[in-house]
Amino acid sequence: MNNTTKIRTYSISDLAKEFDVTTRTIRFYEQQGLLNPARQGQTRIYSPKDRVRLMLTLRGKRLGFSLAESKELFDMYDSTTEGDEKQLLYMLNILEKKQADMRQQLRDIQRLQEELNNAEERCMDALNKVRSGKRQKQKAG
Amino acid sequence: MNNTTKIRTYSISDLAKEFDVTTRTIRFYEQQGLLNPARQGQTRIYSPKDRVRLMLTLRGKRLGFSLAESKELFDMYDSTTEGDEKQLLYMLNILEKKQADMRQQLRDIQRLQEELNNAEERCMDALNKVRSGKRQKQKAG
């Protein structure tokens, strides 16, 4: 076995295409401390780890996390192994809060899904009325 | 039976307290066309309907809806009964998109919940290690 297994890398536009964001966005995330790509000269080289981070950041965004919040979670997760007791308790605290947020959001989504279904039904009814009205007019005309 | 059932009303600060937002926020939502309170002189008087709208707007926010999106949904819902066919089809289209968003978000949340659980476990492990380390030191000291 050899120890130097080659690892896939990505260019900035590879990732931009894959996740449908602009390169500007990706560079901005780096500036905010969310990504840490290697360099080949000036050019940024992204590892699978960077790619996962980007993925998580975007998912966080969809769930209403600010970039700063995502960064905090990343940083905490990275330092889990070396954190002191105070740090760890703080992190557990944050994690509990996030879980509560997610439970709330789950409820929100379920309610909204019901309401969207209701609206859709109502809308279909209205549509059928309009259409049957049209048919009557055609008959009469 | 009398036809003039009294309907509850709310002041701006009533709602602000109930939903933990500032009055500025509520006025801003009105300016954006999301609320339409009655007036008593200059003073705004909010009906239960206004209250529901505010509630929905805030829930929308938690789910990543912009104020403009929420307004669009409200307006469409209000005009369901009088909409023409084109309007109704457009609305069904929007509703379908929102449902897809919500399904995606549901998946996002479920994944994040798993990951938060993992992180919590990992964090507790690290905490236990730190604490057992402390006990060793106490014994030794």
Place this chain on the structure above:
DNA sequence: ATTTTCCTTTACGTAAACGTCAACCTTGAT
């Protein structure tokens, strides 16, 4: 009567998350 307590409008300020140039390498293709 006057001082709080709410309420109002108008208007400028701000943070987050990028968009949009500009001005400049570098590198493989023609």
Place this chain on the structure above:
DNA sequence: ATCAAGGTTGACGTTTACGTAAAGGAAAAT
């Protein structure tokens, strides 16, 4: 050789969703 394609660093612009301060009206408490 040059040129098109992709990469880089500034730096200023923009949108959304409010915050904040100024200046004032009306009503309720002291």
